[in-house]
Amino acid sequence: xxxxxxxxxxxxxxxxxxxxxxxxxxxxxxxxxxxxxxxxxxxxxxxxxxxxxxxxxxxxxxxxxxxxxxxxxxxxxxxxxxxxxxxxxxxxxxxxxxxxxxxxxxxxxxxxxxxxxxxxxxx
Amino acid sequence: xxxxxxxxxxxxxxxxxxxxxxxxxxxxxxxxxxxxxxxxxxxxxxxxxxxxxxxxxxxxxxxxxxxxxxxxxxxxxxxxxxxxxxxxxxxxxxxxxxxxxxxxxxxxxxxxxxxxxxxxxxxxxxxxxxxxxxxxxxxxxxxxxxxxxxxxxxxxxxxxxxxxxxxxxxxxxxxxxxxxxxxxxxxxxxxxxxxxxxxxxxxxxxxxxxxxxxxxxxxxxxxxxxxxxxxxxxxxxxxxxxxxxxxxxxxxxxxxxxxxxxxxxxxxxxxxxxxxxxxxxxxxxxxxxxxxxxxxxxxxxxxxxxxxxxxxxxxxxxxxxxxxxxxxxxxxxxxxxxxxxxxxxxxxxxxxxxxxxxx
Numbered sequence: 001x002x003x004x005x006x007x008x009x010x011x012x013x014x015x016x017x018x019x020x021x022x023x024x025x026x027x028x029x030x031x032x033x034x035x036x037x038x039x040x041x042x043x044x045x046x047x048x049x050x051x052x053x054x055x056x057x058x059x060x061x062x063x064x065x066x067x068x069x070x071x072x073x074x075x076x077x078x079x080x081x082x083x084x085x086x087x088x089x090x091x092x093x094x095x096x097x098x099x100x101x102x103x104x105x106x107x108x109x110x111x112x113x114x115x116x117x118x119x120x121x122x123x
Numbered sequence: 124x125x126x127x128x129x130x131x132x133x134x135x136x137x138x139x140x141x142x143x144x145x146x147x148x149x150x151x152x153x154x155x156x157x158x159x160x161x162x163x164x165x166x167x168x169x170x171x172x173x174x175x176x177x178x179x180x181x182x183x184x185x186x187x188x189x190x191x192x193x194x195x196x197x198x199x200x201x202x203x204x205x206x207x208x209x210x211x212x213x214x215x216x217x218x219x220x221x222x223x224x225x226x227x228x229x230x231x232x233x234x235x236x237x238x239x240x241x242x243x244x245x246x247x248x249x250x251x252x253x254x255x256x257x258x259x260x261x262x263x264x265x266x267x268x269x270x271x272x273x274x275x276x277x278x279x280x281x282x283x284x285x286x287x288x289x290x291x292x293x294x295x296x297x298x299x300x301x302x303x304x305x306x307x308x309x310x311x312x313x314x315x316x317x318x319x320x321x322x323x324x325x326x327x328x329x330x331x332x333x334x335x336x337x338x339x340x341x342x343x344x345x346x347x348x349x350x351x352x353x354x355x356x357x358x359x360x361x362x363x364x365x366x367x368x369x370x371x372x373x374x375x376x377x378x379x380x381x382x383x384x385x386x387x388x389x390x391x392x393x394x395x396x397x398x399x400x401x402x403x404x405x406x407x408x409x410x411x412x413x414x415x416x417x418x419x420x421x422x423x424x425x426x427x428x429x430x431x432x433x434x435x436x437x438x439x440x441x442x443x444x445x446x447x448x449x450x451x452x453x454x455x456x457x458x459x460x461x462x463x464x465x466x467x468x469x470x471x472x473x474x475x476x477x478x479x480x481x482x
Binding site for chain 1: 156160161162166167169171260327329332333334340345346347348349350352356357360361369371375405
């Protein structure tokens with residue numbers, strides 16, 4: 001037998017809708033401004049740098065100094081040891097997943113965000 | 124009609140508490156995957172693990188790193204290693220017991236040399252060394268014409284190694300093995316086995332850009348970005364299922380400039396010089412060792428013959444990049460690749476010289 005909808009039931013429905021929607025949004029929506037540069041160097045903990053202001057970083061490695069330039073929203077390997085210029089050739093790193101590698105200095109620069117386009121990069 | 128009922132307050136309170144828990148759970152935003160990046164096997168190793176936040180990352184990195192370093196030191200072509208000792212004994216011509224770490228690679232290389240008409244020939248270590256690639260930073264000068272002629276006059280082949288079970292005997296004084304064109308494939312396969320032993324069900328092992336998958340992340344395919352070998356950014360994306368390997372051989376990997384010419388590490392046994400005509404060759408296959416060796420072979424085979432050698436090696440999915448930036452790929456590779464920019468593409472069947480432009 002069907003009973004009439006009560007006041008409390010209506011509140012439950014409204015609360016459920018609002019909270020589940022909020023929970024879903026918090027879980028899956030990419031958060032603005034969370035993009036950052038992660039520098040991984042062999043034998044050291046990863047270092048995180050926000051991409052929200054101009055910054056110059058010098059990192060010592062086995063083969064010399066790698067210079068990193070950060071500008072709002074992007075970063076690049078400015079100079080790095082090695083005769084092939086592979087690290088510099090990666091250019092500006094802007095999107096989550098973008099990566100530059102310096103094998104002589106054993107480091108990786110990678111932009112990471114709330115959600116990357118790729119699970120891994122093939123090169 | 125909506126009517127107030129005293130029991131409704133209790134329901135509201137209970138439901139609010141439950142939903143608050145749901146919301147708080149939603150706020151706990153664990154990463155979908157965990158990433159480990161470390162130096163091993165002479166390159167950068169990048170491990171992707173699914174799901175995030177559940178694995179003992181320290182234990183996994185330690186185990187993989189140690190295992191990869193053992194393989195690297197066993198197969199090193201110019202530092203003291205099991206392979207180095209094998210090379211010395213092969214050149215002496217006597218019979219000896221093969222190191223267990225080296226024997227499977229020799230067997231595999233002998234089989235592939237036969238199927239590729241000698242294009243894939245890891246017995247040419249002396250030639251590779253002559254071009255300056257048996258040192259950490261490759262450097263010239265390249266061999267002059269006289270030296271090159273001497274190296275190519277009677278070059279050693281994998282078939283110059285006689286196998287008697289686990290015993291080996293070399294039949295050429297210049298035999299010098301260099302597994303640079305296939306060792307990484309073996310290492311990636313071994314790393315995935317180790318991850319399985321450690322209880323990891325879903326992962327990617329990426330060693331210097333070459334990779335293989337295991338399992339699937341959350342029921343979807345793995346999303347792989349393919350870096351553009353001629354420029355910056357991403358050339359294409361490829362979705363990989365479980366147990367698929369993606370390996371590339373390219374002229375941009377190891378090399379140096381000499382008198383204005385780019386000298387790269389993929390040496391063509393026919394000319395004795397760096398291969399010409401292709402910038403990169405990519406192979407998608409279930410066997411990472413075969414994918415690695417096949418990518419090297421296709422790179423050497425060049426723009427005319429790469430489809431023929433892909434077929435001989437049982438490779439259905441392959442893609443090559445030409446110096447003008449255009450791309451050729453096998454029909455089976457077409458549905459697996461999504462290009463991220465406008466690009467000239469041609470589908471190449473397994474016969475040489477047969478091509479068709481893709482609109």
